[in-house]
Every structure is written in C-alpha cells, then in structure tokens.
Amino acid sequence: MTSNLTIAERLRRSGVSRRHFLTFCGKLMVVAPAGLAITNYISPQAVAATIGRARRPSVIWLHMQDCTGCTETLLRTSEPDLATLLFDVISLDYHETVMAASGTDAEAALKDAMTQNDGKYVLVVEGSIPTKENGAYLKIAGRNGIDMLKEVADHSAAVISMGSCSSWGGIPSSNINPTGATGVDSIVKNKPVVNIPGCPPNPYVLLATVLEYAAAGKLPQLDSLGRPKFAFDKTIHDHCPRRAHFDAGQFAAQFGDSGHRQGWCLYKLGCKGPITHAPCSTRNFNEVVDCWPIGIGAPCVGCTEKDIAFTVPIFTTADIKRPLPPDFYPPVFAEHKAISPVATGVAGLVGGALLGAGFLASRKMNDGATKDEPKE
Numbered sequence: 469m470t471s472n473l474t475i476a477e478r479l480r481r482s483g484v485s486r487r488h489f490l491t492f493c494g495k496l497m498v499v500a501p502a503g504l505a506i507t508n509y510i511s512p513q514a515v516a517a518t519i520g521r522a523r524r525p526s527v528i529w530l531h532m533q534d535c536t537g538c539t540e541t542l543l544r545t546s547e548p549d550l551a552t553l554l555f556d557v558i559s560l561d562y563h564e565t566v567m568a569a570s571g572t573d574a575e576a577a578l579k580d581a582m583t584q585n586d587g588k589y590v591l592v593v594e595g596s597i598p599t600k601e602n603g604a605y606l607k608i609a610g611r612n613g614i615d616m617l618k619e620v621a622d623h624s625a626a627v628i629s630m631g632s633c634s635s636w637g638g639i640p641s642s643n644i645n646p647t648g649a650t651g652v653d654s655i656v657k658n659k660p661v662v663n664i665p666g667c668p669p670n671p672y673v674l675l676a677t678v679l680e681y682a683a684a685g686k687l688p689q690l691d692s693l694g695r696p697k698f699a700f701d702k703t704i705h706d707h708c709p710r711r712a713h714f715d716a717g718q719f720a721a722q723f724g725d726s727g728h729r730q731g732w733c734l735y736k737l738g739c740k741g742p743i744t745h746a747p748c749s750t751r752n753f754n755e756v757v758d759c760w761p762i763g764i765g766a767p768c769v770g771c772t773e774k775d776i777a778f779t780v781p782i783f784t785t786a787d788i789k790r791p792l793p794p795d796f797y798p799p800v801f802a803e804h805k806a807i808s809p810v811a812t813g814v815a816g817l818v819g820g821a822l823l824g825a826g827f828l829a830s831r832k833m834n835d836g837a838t839k840d841e842p843k844e
Contacts, residue, residue: 475682476520478556488548490516492557495547496679499672499751503698505684507676518683524556525682526589528581528620529563529630532613533606533640533649534595538631539565541668541753545675558678561589575609582623590678591624591659593617593652596633596640600648614655621656626687628662629653630674632777635663635694642778653694660687663694667771670751673699693774695745704741704768705788707749710734723765734762738783740770 473481479489493515500507506518529539543550543566554560561581562574569577581589598605603612621627629652632638640649653661664673677696680688688696705711713719713733720728721736728734735742741749741762748768753759761768767783770776780786 472523474520475522475524475557476516478524479520479552482552482556484548484552484556486516488552489520492547493519495672496676499670499747500676500688500696500698503696503701504676504680504688505686506680519679522679522683524559525678526559526561526581526585527592527678528561528578528589528624529592529594530617530620531564531608532593532595532597532617532634533647534631534633536565536594537668538594538634539563542671542674545671553675557675558682561585578620582620586623588625589623590681591620591627592630592674593627593634594630596637596649596651597655598640598647598649599655600646605647617652617655621652621659624659626660626662626681627652627656628664628674628677629694630664631669632665632667632771635665636774636777638667639778661694662687662690662696664699665693665695665772665774665777666746666748667769667777669772670699670747670753672751673747691745695772699747699751700745700772702745702747702750704744704746704749704762708733708741708762709749710762728765731765734765734767735785735788737767738781738785739767740773740776740780740786741768742788743776743786744768744770744773746772 476489490512493512496519497507497509497512497515507515509515509518531539542553545553548557550566554566560566562578564574567574567577597603597613597617599614603614606613608616629635633640633649634652636651636653637645637649640647651663653663662677664677673696676698677688680686688698691697691700693700705714708714710731710733713731714735718727718732719736720732720734722728723737728737733739739762746768748760749762758764769782770780770786771778776786
C-alpha cells in the first residue's frame with residue numbers, strides 16, 4: 469500500500485541509484501517531450517526533482533475481456549525494471565496477473581486498496597467490457613465486469629484505458645461483436661477517462677500519464693478521442709524511418725521483393741501509418757529500436773485509431789490527406805545560382821513527392837475504372 473514516503477525517499481531506501489533514476493527520467497523526456505508538467509524541463513535532473521517530491525500513486529489494475537498483452541508489455545520495462553516500478557515508482561495495489569494473492573485474499577486486497585485510497589487512486593483497465601446478456605460473458609468473484617468496473621471507478625480519482633480493447637472495444641468488438649464488447653468511456657461517465665490505445669500500447673506513455681497526475685495533480689491534455697496529446701499528436705507517417713522513400717516514390721510492391729528488402733515505403737502493402745496517430749516511430753518499445761511493425765518490415769495496422777483498428781482490412785491502402793513532406797521538416801535552400809548537390813536534392817525531393825502523389829491519384833482512377841467495368 470501507499471505510504472507518506474516520497475518517490476525519491478522510497479528509491480533511496482530500496483537502494484536504487486540516482487544514476488538509474490536519472491536514466492528513467494531521461495526516458496520520460498523522450499516519451500513526452502515538453503508535453504507534460506513533469507517533463508517540461510531542460511534536464512533529467514529537473515524532472516527527477518519534480519517526480520522525486522511526489523508520493524507514489526496508488527494504482528488498481530482491472531482485467532476485463534483481454535489477452536493480457538498490455539500487462540505483458542508492462543512486464544518488459546527495463547528503465548525502471550518491473551520491481552522498481554511496482555514497489556518504488558507506483559504502488560500497484562491490485563493486479564490479478566502479478567499479485568501473489570488469489571481468491572478471497574485477492575478480493576480483500578482490492579477492498580483494502582479502495583478503502584485506504586478512496587478518491588485518490590488511479591484505475592487502469594485492460595480489456596474490453598462485454599455488455600450483452602447483462603454482462604454475462606465476464607464474471608469475476610461472482611460479479612460481472614460492468615458492475616465491477618463501475619464500483620471501482622466510482623471511488624477512483626481517474627481512469628486509464630490501457631490498450632485498444634479498453635479504449636474502444638478492440639479485437640473483441642470487431643465484425644459482429646458477439647459479446648457486445650465496448651470501451652471504458654462508454655460505461656464510465658462520472659470520472660475523467662484517458663485512452664491509451666495500442667495493441668499493445670507503449671508502457672512509458674502509461675507511466676508518464678500516471679506520474680503527471682501524481683506530481684502535478686492533473687491529467688495530460690487529451691485529443692478528441694481521449695488520448696494524451698503528448699503521445700498521439702503526430703501520425704506515424706510524419707516521423708516514419710521510411711518516409712524518405714515515400715517522398716521519393718519508392719514503394720515495396722510485395723513482401724520480399726527488392727524494394728522491401730531495401731527498406732522502401734510499405735504504403736502499397738496496406739500501411740496505415742499516414743492516418744494513424746501514435747508514438748511508435750519516435751518512442752521505442754522498452755528500449756528495442758525495431759520492436760514495432762514497420763521496424764520489422766510489416767505495415768502499420770492502425771491499432772491506435774478507433775475507426776481503423778481491427779475494422780479496415782490489413783492490406784487495404786489508406787487515403788493520404790497530405791502527400792507532401794510535413795511543414796515542420798526543416799527547409800532546404802539553394803545558396804548558389806549554379807546547380808548544386810543541395811538543389812539537386814530539392815528537385816529529387818519534389819519530384820519524388822509528385823511521384824508519390826501521382827501514384828495515389830492513379831490508384832484512385834484505377835479503382836474507379838474497376839468499379840465501372842461490367843462483371844463477367
């Protein structure tokens with residue numbers, strides 16, 4: 469359970485070095501650059517001072533209709549490692565997967581956490597909530613998921629939907645949705661709800677959100693879908709490591725071809741990066757650089773977007789609203805009247821962007837022509 473010790477005091481008692489803590493704070497600055505009060509500083513030392521003064525927030529973690537993938541990504545954090553995270557940075561007071569207690573002892577732990585931290589704890593929900601047949605598709609300790617969620621949420625300070633399933637239904641809600649799976653914010657209306665979608669989501673986005681609440685007493689700014697703006701303000705396409713190939717009109721046509729092996733753009737293979745707001749391309753999963761779909765040569769499936777994830781077929785190409793490079797890319801100027809390598813590069817960039825735009829236009833024309841052709 470939580471205590472009156474600050475995070476810094478708790479870390480010192482546990483023997484966690486200051487260097488290790490600074491490394492963790494530096495990681496938060498990468499995850500949320502100037503997006504939160506706790507990271508709006510110029511050095512990890514300043515971030516460490518802010519977080520260190522805060523008291524560990526109590527966290528209650530509920531499992532609903534899920535695959536435990538969101539918990540799995542949490543278990544693989546290394547800065548801090550799981551033990552430091554659970555015992556020193558936050559106080560994870562109830563979690564069915566990692567807690568030692570079970571049965572009546574687990575239920576008692578949940579009640580104690582709710583009682584001792586009434587109105588102060590952060591509720592994290594993993595998995596969608598089945599609503600058909602009065603919630604009969606999920607029972608925990610004799611209660612259905614709907615009732616359990618409402619009870620625990622009523623006594624919380626805020627609710628975080630961890631993953632695409634708890635954010636808006638995810639895989640269980642696709643197609644015919646046999647269980648009536650839905651997201652947390654369609655049920656919990658009396659508490660602030662933060663959606664952190666992803667399949668799985670980045671655990672450091674969760675940590676930054678929880679620590680923002682603990683240190684600054686507020687939740688981060690949210691976009692229209694309830695996602696933290698600091699992590700979901702740009703599309704993957706804007707900062708994709710393969711973006712230069714898109715601008716140059718270089719696309720992999722099929723898996724394993726020459727372009728695919730050379731790391732060309734995956735748009736023609738169904739990549740949803742141009743319409744997917746997510747931090748995957750700039751904030752690595754658990755310190756592994758290529759641990760995401762595009763990093764291993766697979767197209768983005770748009771798992772963080774409500775109307776795309778598990779709804780639009782994986783290999784269906786997405787419409788691109790902005791085929792030219794983003795405005796925030798640094799401009800390039802030719803300083804000499806003669807043709808220079810810089811000017812040549814600019815011409816190549818513009819030509820490549822036009823090729824990319826031309827490909828999109830031709831694809832739409834072909835699609836239209838196909839629709840007008842008579843069936844055999």
